[in-house]
């Protein structure tokens with residue numbers, strides 16, 4: 001392979017400039033580079049610790065020679081003449097602190113003196129520029145610290161996707177199970193190219209790539225079911241908003257007032273068991289103005305939820321009274337006998353006794369459950385809209401030439417099987433409170449599958465397919481993802497049965513923005529169901545903004 005990465009090596013040193021033979025770091029750097037066939041040292045120079053001289057050389061190497069990489073050695077310390085960072089920084093269009101930190105982290109592991117380096121790095125045009133300290137030992141250590149990532153970094157700085165380099169570093173491009181041309185069955189792989197991934201690693205791989213969806217404002221109704229609140233909700237209205245009766249009966253002036261009168265004024269109480277005129281009526285209904293006023297010796301007829309007359313301190317239920325006198329036409333009660341003694345406050349809902357103004361009723365992160373309580377609370381305090389995390393939508397696509405709709409009403413032909421995966425997974429999704437799209441069945445043909453996956457990805461946040469992920473010649477999903485959709489398959493097999501060929505991939509979003517997530521679950525119904533619960537539901541929960549998105553785990557011991 002012809003060496004393709006062109007490098008410039010620049011020694012920055014007053015001494016080296018005066019006596020080129022004294023420069024050992026530059027030659028050492030060249031040897032390190034040339035030990036790797038991918039690099040060619042295209043140019044070398046030595047300049048004094050002089051800002052202008054350094055800038056002139058590096059600018060020419062980046063702008064005129066368009067080198068892939070410029071490595072300098074020297075001038076990064078605390079010495080009064082050291083000015084490499086001051087010279088290089090203004091030339092950089094983008095800094096690359098990660099590279100500098102990596103070098104620094106590795107170097108301080110070796111010697112604390114590395115803390116005295118002020119080395120910098122960055123990109124000018126398409127050239128990666130990295131400054132090393134002056135000592136040959138530091139040059140070697142620094143170069144080794146970044147050797148592994150250097151080709152990748154250069155590829156990216158040149159506008160590459162990094163994919164090629166990545167594949168090379170992983171030992172070459174992944175051989176594909178298909179052959180997007182399923183006719184060439186003899187060419188298929190006889191071993192899976194996907195390593196068996198331990199479950200904890202697979203789970204972490206998925207969760208690392210799931211970021212909660214942004215939040216939106218929604219009206220207070222059943223559309224909130226399953227949503228995660230993205231704000232604290234504070235009551236702006238009290239519940240109840242007025243003093244209300246808990247019972248159907250009579251508002252009275254109760255014991256507290258009577259005792260008060262008796263003690264302070266040596267009164268015998270007027271109210272309590274006895275006969276009273278019914279001077280007012282309060283039916284639970286809206287009314288303008290304030291409540292009627294009740295004086296000692298009077299009672300008011302009241303219904304459950306009715307506003308208490310001013311001055312009333314208790315309510316006696318109708319069962320504990322008897323009618324003494326009514327109006328002639330029977331439409332009014334005039335005198336009623338109270339038979340029971342009631343305590344002050346009895347059968348009264350005080351204003352705000354349930355929820356007070358300013359009280360936090362629901363907290364950010366809380367889930368609006370399908371039980372209804374949260375929605376009820378929001379409704380009771382008059383909140384019109386709340387900020388919640390967007391609800392994710394999951395799409396379900398079954399795959400397989402043998403798979404038919406379960407409800408097609410036709411007898412099965414030999415080799416056909418009813419699609420049980422989609423109804424199963426849709427039911428589980430619904431029960432978990434997420435939205436779904438039913439994407440039907442795709443045939444095992446590269447064209448059909450590619451179109452169905454592409455279309456499906458557009459309609460949902462997470463695409464779930466079942467079938468076609470193992471080793472058969474009709475198992476086309478993985479190669480289609482990688483070869484046609486530019487997807488990255490993060491794992492293609494897991495250390496679990498059922499579910500071994502479970503596949504997780506991220507697919508670039510053609511509309512830009514975040515990559516789309518997709519799970520290729522195995523076709524076997526139990527495998528599909530188990531892996532859905534284990535991987536997809538937690539991913540959906542995380543996407544929906546749940547704080548606790550993982551299943552609880554318990555320690556088990558096999559005896």
Ligand SMILES: Nc1nc2c(c(=O)[nH]1)N[C@H]1C(S)=C(S)[C@@H](COP(=O)(O)OP(=O)(O)OC[C@H]3O[C@@H](n4cnc5c(N)ncnc54)[C@H](O)[C@@H]3O)O[C@H]1N2
Pocket residue numbers: 398399400402403417418419420421422466467468469470471472475497498499500501521522523524525527
């Ligand atoms: N040579 C090997 N063969 C298989 C391996 C292996 O490691 N080496 N793994 C086995 C395991 S484990 C599983 S699990 C399955 C996974 O199969 P695929 O994901 O490729 O799925 P298909 O081949 O398309 O179908 C498998 C099975 O499931 C039935 N199926 C498919 N879709 C549905 C559906 N929607 N509803 C009901 N049943 C469905 C399909 O008819 C097949 O019987 O691979 C093993 N093979």
Ligand code: MOO
Pocket residue numbers: 496497498499500501522524527
């Ligand atoms: O692991 Mo497969 O999922 O045996 O059924």
Ligand SMILES: [Mg+2]
Pocket residue numbers: 467468469470471472474475523
């Ligand atoms: Mg298969």
